[in-house]
Amino acid sequence: MDAVNIVTDFVSRAKPLWPNERHVGSPTIDSNLQRPNGKDASLPAIDSYAPAGKRQLWTFGSGQANIAKIYFGKTEWVLWAAFGQPTSRKTYGTYFVYTYDKIRVSGPQNMQYSRVYFFVKPDSLGSGKVVDVRLDTASGLPI
16 A cells, blocks of 8 residues: 555544534534533544544543643643644743643533643743643533
8 A cells, every 4th residue: 555545544534523523724513412421512522543642531630640730840842742733832921821622631620621721931942841731711511
């Protein structure tokens, strides 16, 4: 099998991350879709082709998979290796804020979040380390 057929086969087997996902533009959500437990299907499905960090079920504030505790002090290169390319990278004062979507994080008060912000303080070597991890409250849904 040549390289073109391998890529074509890979793309044809890829499953969308969101219901009714289009490969051009933003994903759309069909509000009529339901999860098996009857709640809206507005959290992304876990993609088997996603980077390892996006396939993990994370916690926030406690637990062995506490995303804030695990990534505090890690370099921005570790973030890229674990989660892939960020959805956005913005400057906030003297920090860089990396935004990652389509991550599953169980947070406080029985909520599940899908967007995480990593605050990275740049160093003199041109890299930086994570100094804070925050959840986007707008991405939270009750579980």
